[in-house]
Amino acid sequence: MTAGNPSAEDTTAWAAEPMSRDKVVRAALSVIDRDGLGALNMRRLATELDVTGGLLYHYVDNKADILQSVAALVLGEVKVPQDNGSWRQWAIELTTSFREAFVRHPNVLPLMMDGLPRRLSTRLYSRTAQVLIDGGVPRERVSTLMEGLEAIAIGHAVYSSAALRGSAPDFGEEQQKFSPLHDALSAVDMTADERFHACITALLDGFVPPERGSERKEGT
Structure with missing residues (x-):
């Protein structure tokens, strides 16, 4: 798995976790997986997490920051092969x-x-x-x-x-x-x-x- 990137294999495991940047990003991926990239905005993400929109800015800068982190999360699923000589x-x-x-x-x-x-x-x-x-x-x-x-x-x-x-x-x-x-x-x-x-x-x-x-x- 790519170093430094958390796994995105279970995009709903965040639900019961305390609020964190990782939780915000995984919730964003859940919205995108379910409803498409265009469905994601700060208001929709706040609703997904059942928080006020202002709270999100304690963990992320803006939508662009979220999208880059979502991409990194998915890239974190890429498994680096073992070096077998071939x-x-x-x-x-x-x-x-x-x-x-x-x-x-x-x-x-x-x-x-x-x-x-x-x-x-x-x-x-x-x-x-x-x-x-x-x-x-x-x-x-x-x-x-x-x-x-x-x-x-x-x-x-x-x-x-x-x-x-x-x-x-x-x-x-x-x-x-x-x-x-x-x-x-x-x-x-x-x-x-x-x-x-x-x-x-x-x-x-x-x-x-x-x-x-x-x-x-x-x-x-």
């Missing part, structure tokens, strides 16, 4: 955990679109850069690969959220017009998880072909 497996496991955190909290995804993860988890991103460098990724490509892994994780979380809402294309009477797309979608033979892992693997292989990528030496 840099590829390490990257796959980390990216998978990143995606899973946002599948659990899809309404937080808009907060991730402006580089916020890197600003909040500098230590984790630095560790990731080191793992990739040790694995044989050229230094000049490390940042680009990290951006690609992040984009795949966030993108798949968005698609997973859309699928859960039943947002798959409905071609209706225009099925013939869009038959190539309809046929391609109908021919999918992998689960969402399998497609996700295939995309990660393809990206990693594109940067460092398996026969060229070295495994990290023990202790590095």
Whole structure:
């Protein structure tokens, strides 16, 4: 789990706790999970906590402060893999955990679109850069690969959220017009998880072909 960030796995455990900044942030995440990002404001949060709005400012500065803390809380669910010597497996496991955190909290995804993860988890991103460098990724490509892994994780979380809402294309009477797309979608033979892992693997292989990528030496 990312150092310094509390777990967001149970967003209702705060209910019986004394008032604190952590309680305010977890209550905010609960509102966002349930009703969406746009539903959160100071008045709604005070109602959720059954306190007066003025009391909240003893624990948080403003809504922007709350949103950044909510993002940090969700990023705290990302589990850092054990170092087993395989840099590829390490990257796959980390990216998978990143995606899973946002599948659990899809309404937080808009907060991730402006580089916020890197600003909040500098230590984790630095560790990731080191793992990739040790694995044989050229230094000049490390940042680009990290951006690609992040984009795949966030993108798949968005698609997973859309699928859960039943947002798959409905071609209706225009099925013939869009038959190539309809046929391609109908021919999918992998689960969402399998497609996700295939995309990660393809990206990693594109940067460092398996026969060229070295495994990290023990202790590095």
